[in-house]
Amino acid sequence: xxxxxxxxxxxxxxxxxxxxxxxxxxxxxxxxxxxxxxxxxxxxxxxxxxxxxxxxxxxxxxxxxxxxxxxxxxxxxxxxxx
Amino acid sequence: xxxxxxxxxxxxxxxxxxxxxxxxxxxxxxxxxxxxxxxxxxxxxxxxxxxxxxxxxxxxxxxxxxxxxxxxxxxxxxxxxxxxxxxxxxxxxxxxxxxxxxxxxxxxxxxxxxxxxxxxxxxxxxxxxxxxxxxxxxxxxxxxxxxxxxxxxxxxxxxxxxxxxxxxxxxxxxxxxxxxxxxxxxxxxxxxxxxxxxxxxxxxxxxxxxxxxxxxxxxxxxxxxxxxxxxxxxxxxxxxxxxxxxxxxxxxxxxxxxxxxxxxxxxxxxxxxxxxxxxxxxxxxxxxxxxxxxxxxxxxxxxxxxxxxxxxxxxxxxxxxxxxxxxxxxxxxxxxxxxxxxxxxxxxxxxxxxxxxxxxxxxxxxxxxxxxxxxxxxxxxxxxxxxxxxxxxxxxxxxxxxxxxxxxxxxxxxxxxxxxxxxxxxxxxxxxxxxxxxxxxxxxxxxxxxxxxxxxxxxxxxxxxxxxxxxxxxxxxxxxxxxxxxxxxxxxxxxxxxxxxxxxxxxxxxxxxxxxxxxxxxxxxxxxxxxxxxxxxxxxxxxxxxxxxxxxxxxxxxxxxxxxxxxxxxxxxxxxxxxxxxxxxxxxxxxxxxxxxxxxxxxxxxxxxxxxxxxxxxxxxxxxxxxxxxxxxxxxxxxxxxxxxxxx
Numbered sequence: 001x002x003x004x005x006x007x008x009x010x011x012x013x014x015x016x017x018x019x020x021x022x023x024x025x026x027x028x029x030x031x032x033x034x035x036x037x038x039x040x041x042x043x044x045x046x047x048x049x050x051x052x053x054x055x056x057x058x059x060x061x062x063x064x065x066x067x068x069x070x071x072x073x074x075x076x077x078x079x080x081x082x
Numbered sequence: 083x084x085x086x087x088x089x090x091x092x093x094x095x096x097x098x099x100x101x102x103x104x105x106x107x108x109x110x111x112x113x114x115x116x117x118x119x120x121x122x123x124x125x126x127x128x129x130x131x132x133x134x135x136x137x138x139x140x141x142x143x144x145x146x147x148x149x150x151x152x153x154x155x156x157x158x159x160x161x162x163x164x165x166x167x168x169x170x171x172x173x174x175x176x177x178x179x180x181x182x183x184x185x186x187x188x189x190x191x192x193x194x195x196x197x198x199x200x201x202x203x204x205x206x207x208x209x210x211x212x213x214x215x216x217x218x219x220x221x222x223x224x225x226x227x228x229x230x231x232x233x234x235x236x237x238x239x240x241x242x243x244x245x246x247x248x249x250x251x252x253x254x255x256x257x258x259x260x261x262x263x264x265x266x267x268x269x270x271x272x273x274x275x276x277x278x279x280x281x282x283x284x285x286x287x288x289x290x291x292x293x294x295x296x297x298x299x300x301x302x303x304x305x306x307x308x309x310x311x312x313x314x315x316x317x318x319x320x321x322x323x324x325x326x327x328x329x330x331x332x333x334x335x336x337x338x339x340x341x342x343x344x345x346x347x348x349x350x351x352x353x354x355x356x357x358x359x360x361x362x363x364x365x366x367x368x369x370x371x372x373x374x375x376x377x378x379x380x381x382x383x384x385x386x387x388x389x390x391x392x393x394x395x396x397x398x399x400x401x402x403x404x405x406x407x408x409x410x411x412x413x414x415x416x417x418x419x420x421x422x423x424x425x426x427x428x429x430x431x432x433x434x435x436x437x438x439x440x441x442x443x444x445x446x447x448x449x450x451x452x453x454x455x456x457x458x459x460x461x462x463x464x465x466x467x468x469x470x471x472x473x474x475x476x477x478x479x480x481x482x483x484x485x486x487x488x489x490x491x492x493x494x495x496x497x498x499x500x501x502x503x504x505x506x507x508x509x510x511x512x513x514x515x516x517x518x519x520x521x522x523x524x525x526x527x528x529x530x531x532x533x534x535x536x537x538x539x540x541x542x543x544x545x546x547x548x549x550x551x552x553x554x555x556x557x558x559x560x561x562x563x564x565x566x567x568x569x570x571x572x573x574x575x576x577x578x579x580x581x582x583x584x585x586x587x588x589x590x591x592x593x594x595x596x597x598x599x600x601x602x603x604x605x606x607x608x609x610x611x612x613x614x615x616x617x618x619x620x621x622x623x624x625x626x627x628x629x630x631x632x633x634x635x636x637x638x639x640x641x642x643x644x645x646x647x648x649x650x651x652x653x654x655x656x657x658x659x660x661x662x663x664x665x666x667x668x669x670x671x672x673x674x675x676x677x678x679x680x681x682x683x684x685x686x687x688x689x690x691x692x693x694x695x696x697x698x699x700x701x702x703x704x705x706x707x708x709x710x711x712x713x714x715x716x717x718x719x720x721x722x723x724x725x726x727x728x729x730x
Contacts, residue, residue, distance in 0.1 A: 026513060028269045032141040033515055034179040036277045048307035051403045052514055059207055060176050061518040063399050068513060 005076065007043070008053070008069040015042040016074035024071060033062055035072060083131045084163070085124070085243065086156065088187060089171035090180050091138035092519040094199040097230035098171050099135045100531050102239060109539055112151040112163070116441075116702050118433075118539070119151075119163070126240050134163055140179070142186045143261070143269050145513075146436045153263050156190055167193040167246055169239070174204035174211055174227075177288050181280050182273070185254040188220055193246035196225045197239060203520075208291040215286040222252045231525050255279060300521055304396045314397055318419060321384045325377060325423050326454070332376040340369030358560065359553070367552035370632065371545040374426055374692060377454070378540055379533050381420050381427040386532040388416075390524035395516055402514060408496050409503025411437065411512065414444040418495065421451035422488075425693045426544070429700055430536060439508035443499050445700060446710055449693050450495040452488045452685065455633040459684050460487055462637050465657050467677030483681075491685050494717070540696065547695035555631050558601040570599040594643055602627055616683065616719070617676030617726040619665065626683075633689045675729035679722040687718035 004019050018039050021027050034057045035041070044054045044061060051066040089095040099107075103122025110119040120135040136152050144150040155163040170187050172180040177198075188194050198211060217225055224242045228235025255276055261268035304310055344361040351357040388394040394416065402412030410418075413435045421428030428448045435441035452460075464480050471479050561567070574595035578588035597603050606624030613623050621643050629636035637656070644659040663671040688694065688711045697707040 025266055025511065028141075028143065028266055028273055029145045029513070029515065031270070031273050031277065032143070032145075032182060033517075036274075036281075045301065045305060047305060047400050047403060048310065049403045052399060054301075054305075054399065054518060058178065059209070060179070061520075063395070063402075063514060063516045063518055065402070065514045068515060 002075050004073045006070045007041075007055070007064075007072040007074050008066045010043045010074065010076065012043050012045050015040060015077045017041075017077060018072060019075050020073045022071040022073075026068065026071065030068070030072065034058070034060070035062075040077070041074075083129070083166045083243075085131055085133045086163070086165035086168045087133055087135045087171070088152065088168060088183065089138055090140050090173060090176070090183060090517075092517055093138070093171045093173040093176075093180065094230050095138055095171045096135070096531075097525060097528055098169070098197060098199065098228065098239075099133065100527055101230045101233050101236050103133055105534075107535075109535065111702075112155075115148045115151055116438075116700065117148040117151060120535075124240070124243075126244055131243070133169075134165065139183065141183055141273070142190075144263065147438055148436065150263065156187070156192075157260060157263075165192060167195065167243065169195045169197055169243075171197045171199050174198045174201040175207050175209055177204075177209075177211060178280060178284050181284075182276060185220075185276055185280065186260065188223055189253045189255060189260065191249045191251065191253075193249060194220075194223045195239070195242055195246070196220070196223050197235070198225065198227045199230055201227050202229060210289045210291065212287055212289065215283070219283055219287070220254060222247050222249050298521065301396070304393065305400050310396075310400045314400070317388075317393075321381075322423060324384070325380045329376040329380055329423075333373055336369060336372045336375070340365055340372070344369075359556075362560065363553045363556035364549070367549045367556070368545075370552055371541065371548045371692070374424065374540065375537055377424045378427045378430070379537055381423055382431070382533050382536045383529060385416060385420070385427075385431055386529040387524045389532075390522065390528060392519040392521045395518045398514075398516060399518065408499040409440065409443050410447075410499055411435065411440050411514065414440065417444050417448055418451055421448040421453060424453050424455070425449040425451065425690065426540065426696045427536070429693065429696050430540070432700065437508075437512045439503075439506050440512055442506055442701070442706065443502045445697055446502055446706065446713075447495040447499045449688055449690065449710065449714065450491050450498060450686065452491040453633075453690075455690065456487075456684055458634045458637045459629075460484055460681060462640070462657065463677050463681050466660055466672050467674050483678075487681055487685055490682075494686065498713070498717075539699070543699040544692060544695035547698065548692050551691040551695075552631055555602070555628060558605070559597060559603075559628065560600060562596075562600040562604065566599045567596045570595040590642075597624065597642055615726065616722040617673070617679045617730065619671055621663075621671075622680065626687075626689075629689050631691055633684060636684070636689075673730065675726050678729055679726040682725045683718045683722040685718075686714055686721050688714040 005016075007016070007018075010016055018035060018037050018041060020037060021030055021035065039057065041058075042056045044056050046053045047063075052063045053066065053069055054061055054063045087095060087099055089098075099120065099122060102124060107120055107122040110121055112119045117137050122133040122135070124131040124133050134155075136155070137149060139145075139149050139152050142153050142156060144153055151163075155161045156165070156168070158164065168187055168190075170184045172184060184196060196216075198213075201211065204211065213225055213227070217223075224245075224247055226235065226238045226242060228239065255272070258272045258275055261272055304313060344365045347365065348357065348361040351360070385394070388397070397415060398412035400412070401415040405411055405414055414432070417428045417432040417435075419428075420431055425448050428451070429445050432441050432444045432448070435444055461484075464483055468480050468483050473479050473482055571592045574592045575588065578591050583591065603624055605627055607620040609623045609627075610618075610620040613626070618626070621640075624643060625636045625639040628639040640660065641656050644656060644663075660672050661670070665671055694707045694711065697710060698704055701707070
């Protein structure tokens with residue numbers, strides 16, 4: 001079992017894979033923005049005060065509030081240093 | 083034929099709309115919501131068609147009340163806006179996410195046109211699209227490429243509209259029907275299935291040559307914890323400098339031309355009520371509408387540039403957390419700051435706030451930000467009651483008071499926002515989920531269209547209300563009960579003749595006496611008991627009523643009442659006359675207490691019919707502007723009363 005974390009806990013610059021999204025009215029909306037289970041995303045940067053956060057979803061940048069990011073469970077990817 | 087234009091936000095949908103329709107567009111209403119319906123005219127082979135621009139959405143399922151128009155118009159064949167054909171604009175660089183909306187629309191079985199926009203940008207990002215394999219997935223759609231920013235693809239789109247493909251029932255996702263608007267569970271299942279299918283075929287459709295991360299060097303700077311705010315502050319300073327420096331020239335010109343037009347009409351037309359109505363009511367009324375156009379145009383010119391370049395979403399990003407405790411969000415920053423120049427474009431720019439509750443709060447508090455129309459009132463009153471003296475050796479007390487008035491306006495806007503947060507009920511949960519588009523050079527055609535559209539909406543929709551109120555105010559100031567005004571005017575003439583006054587001075591004395599006995603004058607006297615606790619007399623009362631038209635009218639009314647010529651910015655003679663004014667007991671009317679109390683009144687009171695008209699226009703109901711008049715009037719009365727009590 002690989003460790004799963006809410007997206008809000010991920011550091012800037014890290015890549016992760018989306019594993020699940022909490023059931024709520026917002027879930028469909030998050031999916032419609034391109035946040036789908038199995039998709040690889042990365043955290044780009046945070047606003048001052050650490051909220052909202054900006055993530056990269058296959059070439060486009062989406063900003064999410066911390067409490068929206070909390071609903072997304074992700075699996076950190078092994079860092080590949082080149 | 084009715085054609086719907088759909089697409090995700092930031093796909094260049096409005097560029098496509100502008101390219102197809104040019105200047106032949108107008109703004110209408112969708113039933114039941116506050117979003118505008120932009121409709122453009124298209125002519126293909128002498129056949130006239132209607133192109134309806136729907137709000138940009140990521141899905142046909144709405145995430146706010148305003149987005150419901152998409153679902154309601156497309157899924158209900160009895161709807162007035164049910165289209166005969168649909169154009170969906172897709173951002174070629176984000177094809178996977180964009181295909182969600184497209185496949186939903188495709189499955190609705192209307193003749194569908196896919197416009198792949200900005201494929202040049204996609205190629206720069208190392209993405210290439212295989213149209214043939216895309217066509218295999220959507221055999222009944224017409225697929226074509228365009229680049230609306232450089233006006234490429236118009237002919238192709240028009241040609242395709244002429245030769246639309248019939249629908250014979252092919253669906254991208256045959257096993258699912260479009261879900262009900264409130265059935266979130268079914269929507270979730272379907273969205274998942276749709277994405278699964280899109281993921282399966284995306285490899286064929288999109289060839290990714292090289293993967294580039296979007297982490298932009300510019301972003302490091304613009305959302306930097308310190309530099310980000312410094313840069314935003316500097317941009318604001320530059321914008322306001324431009325607005326104040328350049329809007330006065332056309333504003334003076336508009337004021338001057340309408341003044342001369344009124345004078346010219348007055349001297350050429352025969353004397354009578356109709357001429358008076360025209361020269362003192364209608365022409366100045368239209369002038370009073372036009373006077374706002376330079377500020378609206380300039381402000382939206384800058385907002386459109388910030389939006390077009392993609393910078394605006396970064397502003398929202400760095401301001402969101404700070405604004406949230408006040409019940410508003412990062413998108414409220416631009417409307418509130420714009421209101422420092424003028425609340426009218428400020429309220430109009432609140433359109434971008436998708437959350438209804440946050441939008442209402444923003445609109446409700448925007449007029450509390452001190453706008454430029456308060457400056458003449460503040461400067462007159464400060465010169466009148468605040469001594470010119472240095473504070474701490476280097477600061478000027480008068481300047482400090484002016485700063486304090488601005489600060490008071492801003493703080494009260496935020497406090498009222500917090501209070502409204504718990505009063506306005508909303509079932510929608512606020513969220514951000516904002517796409518941050520890549521930085522682009524502004525497209526000047528789009529910027530121009532935004533300016534034209536905003537000015538046009540203001541002139542037509544708010545202009546008629548402003549005109550109506552100005553005519554009412556004119557009538558109240560021109561007429562009085564019976565022949566009271568005539569008698570007062572005659573008396574003033576006699577006194578003036580006795581005192582051997584010049585013709586000019588006599589005219590002013592007569593005007594002053596007539597105003598005193600007009601309906602407005604009588605109203606001013608009637609409300610005197612109510613405003614006495616604030617330190618005001620009936621003369622101020624008259625000016626309070628007349629300046630409901632616009633705050634700066636206060637200065638002009640005072641000048642008429644005190645029968646002085648308004649010398650523009652200086653106001654020296656008026657200040658002297660007002661300073662000499664004494665009450666029945668021989669005490670000065672304008673003391674520090676009553677002067678500051680009056681300033682506080684203007685900080686809070688909703689003394690601007692143009693803003694009211696715009697709030698009515700934007701909320702599509704009289705309820706909100708009336709609440710606004712009520713709560714701001716209450717604050718003004720209470721604030722002035724407390725100030726007067728404390729200082730006297």
